[in-house]
C-alpha cells in the first residue's frame with residue numbers, strides 16, 4: 001500500500017494522528033489533537049473527565065468522523081475512510097469498559113467464538129476444533145491467567161476475570177493495535193496490578209493505547225504518558241514528568 005505520511009515524517013508509526021478536530025454542535029471535543037504511536041509501543045492516556053479520551057478512540061475506530069486532521073494506521077491506511085467494522089478487520093481492536101462476554105458459555109467457548117476466521121456459533125458447538133486453533137486458545141488462556149477456568153461458565157467469573165476474558169477475545173482476533181478504555185475500573189487492587197502485567201506482555205506483540213484514571217495502574221504500566229485536556233495534548237512524557245508539570249497540576253487541582 002502507498003505511504004500516506006506527510007513527506008517530512010520518516011518514522012514508522014502504528015498509529016499516526018495529526019491535527020484532529022471534532023465538534024459536537026459547535027463544542028470542540030477534540031481540538032487539533034496529535035498522537036503518534038510506534039509499533040509495539042504501549043501508551044497511557046490520562047486526563048480529566050470530558051478531556052476527549054473516548055472521543056479520540058471513537059475517531060480511530062471509525063465511529064466518529066473528524067472535521068479535520070489525519071488518522072493513519074501503519075502509515076498507509078487512512079482510517080477516516082473506513083467504518084467501524086472495516087477498521088476492526090484491518091487490525092485495530094477496541095475494548096469498551098463493559099465486558100461483552102457471553103455469560104452462558106464457558107471461557108473456552110467464548111475464546112473459540114472470538115478467534116480470527118472463527119466459525120459461527122453452531123459450528124463451534126457441534127464440531128471439534130483443529131489442534132492449531134485449540135493450541136492458540138490454550139496460549140491465550142495462559143496469557144490471561146484463566147487456564148484453570150477453561151471450562152467455567154463465564155457468568156461465574158469475577159469482574160476482573162471477565163475483563164481478562166474480554167481482552168483474550170480481543171487478541172484472538174489478532175489485532176496489531178489495541179485500544180482499551182478504562183480497563184481497571186471496578187477491579188480490585190490485585191486485579192489491577194495483574195492487568196498491568198498482562199498489558200506489558202501484550203505490548204511486545206501489539207501496539208497498545210490505554211486510557212485510565214487509576215494512577216497506580218498507570219505507574220505499573222511504566223510507559224510514556226499523554227495528558228489530554230480540552231481535546232488537545234497538554235503534556236507528554238514519563239509519568240513523573242507529567243505529574244510534575246505545572247499545567248497538568250493546575251488542570252487536575254482546578255476541578
Ligand SMILES: Nc1ncnc2c1ncn2[C@@H]1O[C@H](COP(=O)(O)OP(=O)(O)OP(=O)(O)O)[C@@H](O)[C@H]1O
Nearest residue numbers: 024025028029047048049050051052053054055056
Ligand atoms: N456524541 C456526542 N455528542 C455530543 N457531545 C459529545 C459526544 N461524545 C462526547 N461528547 C462530549 O465531548 C467531550 C469529550 O468527551 P469524552 O467522552 O471523549 O471524554 P473522556 O475524556 O472520555 O471523559 P471520561 O474520562 O469521563 O470518560 C465531553 O464534553 C462530552 O460531553
Ligand SMILES: [Mg+2]
Nearest residue numbers: 053054055181
Ligand atoms: Mg471516556
